[in-house]
Amino acid sequence: MDINELRIFLAVASEGSITKAAQILGYVQSNVTARVQQLEAELNTQLFYRQRGMLLTPAGEKLLSYAEQIIHLLEEAHKALNDSTEPIGRLMLGATHTASAMYLPSILANYFKLYPKVELSLMTDYSAELVEKIRHFQLHGALVKSELNDESIVQELVFEEQLVLISAPEMKNIEEVCHQPFLMNTKGCPHRDQLETWLKTIGIGKIRYLEFNHPDAIIQGVISGLGASLVPKSSILSLEIKGLVRSFEIPEQYSTAKTFFIRHKDSLMTNALSKFIEMLKQSSQH
DNA sequence: TCTTGCGGTACTAAGACGGG
DNA sequence: CCCGTCTTAGTACCGCAAGA
Numbered sequence: 001m002d003i004n005e006l007r008i009f010l011a012v013a014s015e016g017s018i019t020k021a022a023q024i025l026g027y028v029q030s031n032v033t034a035r036v037q038q039l040e041a042e043l044n045t046q047l048f049y050r051q052r053g054m055l056l057t058p059a060g061e062k063l064l065s066y067a068e069q070i071i072h073l074l075e076e077a078h079k080a081l082n083d084s085t086e087p088i089g090r091l092m093l094g095a096t097h098t099a100s101a102m103y104l105p106s107i108l109a110n111y112f113k114l115y116p117k118v119e120l121s122l123m124t125d126y127s128a129e130l131v132e133k134i135r136h137f138q139l140h141g142a143l144v145k146s147e148l149n150d151e152s153i154v155q156e157l158v159f160e161e162q163l164v165l166i167s168a169p170e171m172k173n174i175e176e177v178c179h180q181p182f183l184m185n186t187k188g189c190p191h192r193d194q195l196e197t198w199l200k201t202i203g204i205g206k207i208r209y210l211e212f213n214h215p216d217a218i219i220q221g222v223i224s225g226l227g228a229s230l231v232p233k234s235s236i237l238s239l240e241i242k243g244l245v246r247s248f249e250i251p252e253q254y255s256t257a258k259t260f261f262i263r264h265k266d267s268l269m270t271n272a273l274s275k276f277i278e279m280l281k282q283s284s285q286h
Numbered sequence: 287t288c289t290t291g292c293g294g295t296a297c298t299a300a301g302a303c304g305g306g
Numbered sequence: 307c308c309c310g311t312c313t314t315a316g317t318a319c320c321g322c323a324a325g326a
Contacts (some may be wrong), residue, residue, distance in 0.1 A: 018295075029297095030296085050296065
């Protein structure tokens with residue numbers, strides 16, 4: 001078993017296809033087939049189920065986590081030997097749609113200005129998906145909404161925001177707003193749980209949701225009178241001044257939105273990453 | 287409903303190539 | 307020269323859509 005064999009194995013596992021893995025790796029398909037077979041013969045076990053695609057067997061799943069760690073360790077070793085005092089190299093970050101829209105534009109612009117040699121990439125996704133990517137070393141760090149209980153992940157609270165209830169400006173009072181449909185994120189949104197808990201305390205158990213997957217779409221929906229929502233106060237300040245939306249405060253214990261920066265505990269703290277975290281912390285203090 | 291052709295998939299055999 | 311790795315060429319299987 002060599003590193004290349006493991007890379008091939010990982011590519012097939014992640015693509016679920018020998019052909020696609022071969023395209024990504026720059027090999028012909030038959031070679032990838034042969035290498036996978038070789039690995040299976042060497043380990044004397046079947047790693048994939050073949051059925052119009054390649055699906056990991058339990059043994060394959062087991063090997064997958066080892067292979068990820070081995071490849072990751074190798075990359076870390078490489079980075080450790082090459083990490084210079086000046087931040088350089090690739091920095092792969094993730095953020096929820098909200099975090100990426102609210103906090104990152106100015107931080108990233110500033111970061112890019114100071115450290116132009118870092119190849120920055122930002123992926124936006126739901127918190128759960130980002131956490132998975134951190135677990136599998138596919139991202140160096142990510143901004144997510146919920147606090148995690150996971151030994152393999154290091155997390156730090158970086159932003160705390162006040163959430164407010166918003167509606168179209170015509171809404172007269174909070175009771176009227178609460179009986180509107182709520183425009184919320186599609187899934188895994190902690191704001192949604194907070195909203196539901198609070199609404200229950202004021203006697204509203206049945207909530208109609210309109211699901212959106214982007215904060216801008218939610219706010220535009222509220223402006224056009226589709227319903228209400230619970231959003232970070234700072235994201236609608238200017239809209240409220242213009243009279244496009246109306247906001248209502250809700251009790252403090254339900255209105256705090258926390259954003260955490262997470263990374264894998266075994267990922268190497270490169271200069272590029274530590275400078276980014278530094279900037280994140282500076283910006284969160286303002 | 288059955289047949290046929292097509293596209294996508296994986297597998298095999300043979301030979302080229304390069305490093306030790 | 308041997309061995310491991312890779313490519314080329316060809317085969318087989320499967321699912322799907324179109325047509326009889």
